[in-house]
Each structure stands twice: as C-alpha cells, then as structure tokens.
Amino acid sequence: MGASPPSDPPPLTFAYQPMPDLDRPLRERLGQYPRVPDMTFDALRTVARWLAILLFRLQFPLEVRGAPPQADRVALVANHASHLDSLAVLASISERRRREIAVLAAKDYFFERLRTAVGGSFFAQAVSFDRTRYTELRRWSRILREQERGTLLVFPSGSRRRSEAHDAILFVLAKSGWIIVPVAIAGTAEAWPVGRAVWRPFRRIRVTFGEPAGEVPTKELAAFLGEFWRANA
Amino acid sequence: METFAQPLPAYTALAAVGIVLFGAFLRVTRLTAGWAPYRTWLVMLPVVFAALWLGVWGWAALVTVVSVYGFKEFARASGLYRERLFVLVVYAAIVAMNLAAVFGRFGLFMVAPVWAVGLLTLVPIVRNRTEGMLQGFALSVVGVVYFAWFLAHLTYLAIWQDGLGLVIYVVLATQLNDVLAFLTGKLFGRHRWTVLSPNKTVEGSLGALALSIAFAFLNWQLAFPRFPWWGVLAAGLIVGVGGQIGDLTLANFKRNIGIKDFGDLLPGHGGILDRLNSLTLVAPVFLHFARFFFDGFP
Numbered sequence: 001m002g003a004s005p006p007s008d009p010p011p012l013t014f015a016y017q018p019m020p021d022l023d024r025p026l027r028e029r030l031g032q033y034p035r036v037p038d039m040t041f042d043a044l045r046t047v048a049r050w051l052a053i054l055l056f057r058l059q060f061p062l063e064v065r066g067a068p069p070q071a072d073r074v075a076l077v078a079n080h081a082s083h084l085d086s087l088a089v090l091a092s093i094s095e096r097r098r099r100e101i102a103v104l105a106a107k108d109y110f111f112e113r114l115r116t117a118v119g120g121s122f123f124a125q126a127v128s129f130d131r132t133r134y135t136e137l138r139r140w141s142r143i144l145r146e147q148e149r150g151t152l153l154v155f156p157s158g159s160r161r162r163s164e165a166h167d168a169i170l171f172v173l174a175k176s177g178w179i180i181v182p183v184a185i186a187g188t189a190e191a192w193p194v195g196r197a198v199w200r201p202f203r204r205i206r207v208t209f210g211e212p213a214g215e216v217p218t219k220e221l222a223a224f225l226g227e228f229w230r231a232n233a
Numbered sequence: 234m235e236t237f238a239q240p241l242p243a244y245t246a247l248a249a250v251g252i253v254l255f256g257a258f259l260r261v262t263r264l265t266a267g268w269a270p271y272r273t274w275l276v277m278l279p280v281v282f283a284a285l286w287l288g289v290w291g292w293a294a295l296v297t298v299v300s301v302y303g304f305k306e307f308a309r310a311s312g313l314y315r316e317r318l319f320v321l322v323v324y325a326a327i328v329a330m331n332l333a334a335v336f337g338r339f340g341l342f343m344v345a346p347v348w349a350v351g352l353l354t355l356v357p358i359v360r361n362r363t364e365g366m367l368q369g370f371a372l373s374v375v376g377v378v379y380f381a382w383f384l385a386h387l388t389y390l391a392i393w394q395d396g397l398g399l400v401i402y403v404v405l406a407t408q409l410n411d412v413l414a415f416l417t418g419k420l421f422g423r424h425r426w427t428v429l430s431p432n433k434t435v436e437g438s439l440g441a442l443a444l445s446i447a448f449a450f451l452n453w454q455l456a457f458p459r460f461p462w463w464g465v466l467a468a469g470l471i472v473g474v475g476g477q478i479g480d481l482t483l484a485n486f487k488r489n490i491g492i493k494d495f496g497d498l499l500p501g502h503g504g505i506l507d508r509l510n511s512l513t514l515v516a517p518v519f520l521h522f523a524r525f526f527f528d529g530f531p
Contacts, residue, residue, distance in 0.1 A: 014368050016490045017312035025497050
C-alpha cells in the first residue's frame with residue numbers, strides 16, 4: 001500500500017469577472033434600471049444634476065407645495081407637458097431622494113442616440129422605458145417587485161402632447177406595491193412649450209405633491225390623477 | 234500657446250486633406266469594413282486638434298480624460314471596477330501624473346508610479362481584507378504604469394519647445410501605423426504570425442513598419458527638424474515596432490480576460506483602449522528616446 005503520489009497543485013491564475021453589463025452599448029448602460037453602481041457615471045451624474053438644478057433655479061421662480069412621504073419605494077406620478085417637468089420635480093425634492101430617483105423616459109426618444117442618452121441620464125436622471133415593446137410592462141413589473149427601495153418619477157401620459165394617464169403603468173406600479181404619489185406641475189408648459197426650440201426663462205413654476213393614493217382602487221387611479229392634475233396644474 | 238508654433242496649422246491642414254483622401258481611397262477600393270472606423274475618425278480628429286489648438290492645458294485635459302476612460306474600460310473588463318478604492322487611487326494617479334507633466338517636473342513625473350504603487354499597498358490594509366487583494370493590487374499596478382504613467386508621457390511630450398510636432402507626429406503616426414497595418418494586411422496579407430492577434434499577418438506588419446519609416450522621413454522638417462537622419466529612422470522604428478507591440482499587449486489582455494473589445498464608445502474601433510493600444514508604448518519610448526539623445530526636455 002504505497003501512498004499515492006501528490007498531485008500537482010492547480011496553476012495559479014487570476015479569475016476575471018467582467019462587469020455584467022460589459023457587452024451592452026454605452027447608451028443602454030446609461031438607461032438601465034436598477035442602475036449598476038459606477039463611480040464615474042455616479043460622479044458625473046451628481047455634478048450634472050447640481051448644474052442642471054442650479055441653472056433651473058436661477059431661471060425659474062419655483063413654488064413647492066407639500067412633499068413626498070419619507071418612505072422607500074415611492075413612485076411620483078406627474079402630468080407631462082414640457083421638457084422642464086423632470087427638472088422641476090428634481091428641484092423640488094431633497095438631495096437624498098434626488099440621488100436615488102430614476103425618471104422613466106422613452107427609449108425611442110432618449111436612448112437611441114448617445115448624446116441624448118448622456119444628456120438624459122446625467123442631467124435628468126433618466127432611465128430607459130421601451131414604450132414600443134409590448135413585453136416592457138411585464139419586465140418593469142418584475143423589476144419593481146424585486147426593488148426594495150428607490151424613487152421613481154413617472155409620466156403616465158407617455159407624451160407631452162397627451163394629458164390623460166395610461167392605465168397599464170399605474171396598474172404595474174400599484175400591483176408591485178409602490179407608493180403612488182400624485183404630482184402636479186404647473187407653468188412648465190408656458191416656460192418651454194412643445195415644439196419650441198428654446199425655453200422662456202423667468203416663468204413661474206409650481207410643483208404640488210399630493211397625498212399617497214393608497215386607498216384609491218387601481219381601476220380608478222387614472223381618474224384620480226386626472227382630477228388631481230386638473231385641480232393643481 | 235507660445236510653445237505650439239508652426240506645425241499645428243500645417244498638421245491641421247494635412248489631417249483634413251488626409252481624411253478626405255482616405256475617404257476617397259475607401260470608395261475606390263470598396264473596402265466596406267473601413268467605413269465605420271472612418272466615420273469615427275471624422276469625429277476624433279477634430280477633438281484631438283481642438284485640444285491641441287487650446288494649448289498644453291487643453292491637451293493635458295484630453296489626455297487625462299482619455300486615460301481615465303481607458304483605465305475604466307480595463308477595470309470594467311477585468312472586474313477590478315468592483316474594488317472602488319483601487320480604482321480611485323489609479324484615477325488620482327492619472328490626474329497627478331498629468332499635472333506633474335504639465336508643470337515639467339521631470340523628477341516627480343518619473344517617481345510618480347512609486348508613490349502611486351505605495352498608495353495602492355495601503356488599500357488592502359484600509360479594507361482589512363485579503364480575498365482578491367493580490368489580484369486587485371496587481372491589476373491596479375498595471376493601471377498605474379500602463380494607463381496612467383505611459384499615457385501621461387503624451388502630456389510631457391507637449392511641453393518641450395519642439396513638443397507640438399512630436400506630439401502630433403506620435404499620435405498621427407501611431408494611428409496611421411494601425412490603419413496601414415489593417416490596409417496592407419487586408420490587401421496583401423497571407424501569413425498569420427501570432428496567436429495574440431490571429432488576424433495579424435507578416436505582410437501587414439512589415440508593410441506598416443516600412444510605411445511608418447517612410448512617414449517619419451516625410452515628417453522630418455515639420456515634426457523634428459533638429460533630428461539627424463538616424464533619429465528620424467529611429468522615430469519611424471519606434472512607431473512601427475512599438476505601435477504593434479502595444480497593440481499586441483492589449484490584445485493579450487483581452488484574450489486573457491476573454492473579451493473581444495474593451496467597449497463600444499468608438500464605432501468601428503471598439504473602446505477607447507482599442508484605439509489607444511498602440512500609443513501606450515510608443516509615447517514613453519519616444520519621449521525617453523528624444524530626451525536621451527537630443528536632451529530636449531526640462
């Protein structure tokens with residue numbers, strides 16, 4: 001019974017683990033949610049956000065009524081009539097919430113070209129929502145259920161030219177257990193109307209945060225929001 | 234701006250003519266594979282020349298940004314990006330080395346890697362962790378030397394009295410060397426010679442080397458008028474050989490990691506590193522060659 005010869009030790013090798021989104025194009029990486037931590041992008045996003053809000057506050061007198069609740073998994077659901085809407089809401093919330101907020105933005109509008117993806121992601125905290133794909137809501141439903149914290153800004157009308165909310169995204173938000181907070185934005189449509197190339201500074205803008213729509217039945221959310229927007233926007 | 238005298242307008246005009254001629258060449262030869270990189274060049278060349286026209290600080294800013302992004306690609310591909318502290322130290326080293334270069338502090342510039350590696354040794358101690366730290370440390374040292382220090386030589390080149398010509402020559406000639414290797418390989422390449430980059434052919438590599446030497450002599454009066462003939466020959470050899478070694482070095486990195494490209498920022502090229510690969514080695518070798526033989530730098 002001789003002892004078996006000692007086997008050679010395994011060769012010493014590095015185990016490379018590339019980042020999971022390595023093979024995705026940059027514009028897709030900028031729009032992904034939840035965001036993969038990226039210190040360069042996070043730093044640039046912080047600087048760009050500060051700059052955008054500073055410029056916004058210097059140009060537009062802002063009145064804020066109410067505040068979003070101090071809770072995790074909050075979806076701010078706002079009316080949409082102007083490119084300034086995202087900045088108006090960003091300027092109205094705390095820096096802690098600004099850091100984590102993600103603004104749902106149309107992929108076909110913001111994330112098909114690198115320059116709009118960079119602008120949207122860095123200056124307006126945008127993430128990509130593919131409104132042309134019919135499985136997108138199912139994907140978001142899964143993402144939202146898995147998220148334990150975060151803040152979303154959603155424009156459920158889907159377009160600056162439409163004033164009524166789409167039911168489907170509200171349904172997904174409600175069923176995923178996120179707190180839906182109605183937000184009414186007034187004055188941005190005059191400050192930067194649809195179709196105009198540049199904005200008009202010094203217009204008064206007002207952002208109103210309503211009470212969470214916890215008790216409102218899912219089917220009536222769109223009507224509830226429409227009423228809130230008409231009363232405050 | 235004082236430093237950047239005559240070569241800049243001439244090289245700007247040459248680059249504009251070159252890009253038009255290259256477009257015509259692609260159209261005539263119907264090398265469709267060349268169109269995507271060509272379109273990217275139409276963006277990259279103005280960026281490079283705008284930085285040069287802005288002066289030493291503009292150029293240093295571009296080198297710093299490109300180095301940071303290039304190292305980020307390397308860190309994301311190798312997984313080092315998860316170790317934030319290592320990455321932050323390398324980012325800081327990139328900024329510090331380019332500042333040392335702008336201010337012409339040669340001694341500080343030369344020992345900067347020592348200080349950066351010294352800082353890196355603190356990371357496992359600060360993290361109080363051993364797992365993965367050797368790999369993180371080793372990859373970060375590669376980052377400090379290869380992406381921070383080597384590339385910062387491009388900034389240092391620019392501060393010499395004849396530096397502008399050298400910078401433009403090194404950048405353009407190295408990139409041209411890549412294009413020439415690609416074109417001669419496509420047109421005449423038959424014999425592959427390395428597993429590091431299987432598409433490389435003997436014909437392509439030798440063709441690029443010969444044309445790089447010819448390009449150096451064409452640039453003699455514009456880029457390095459004080460060099461003797463053997464200095465110009467050496468300049469061509471440094472670009473022709475060093476460019477291809479730098480290219481193969483990063484190809485080796487990619488094959489070890491198991492990726493095709495470092496990124497997708499530059500359509501038709503890949504990531505920033507896929508474009509800078511040949512410059513990483515040429516820049517330091519060229520600077521120390523010029524400094525040793527022609528004593529040009531402070």
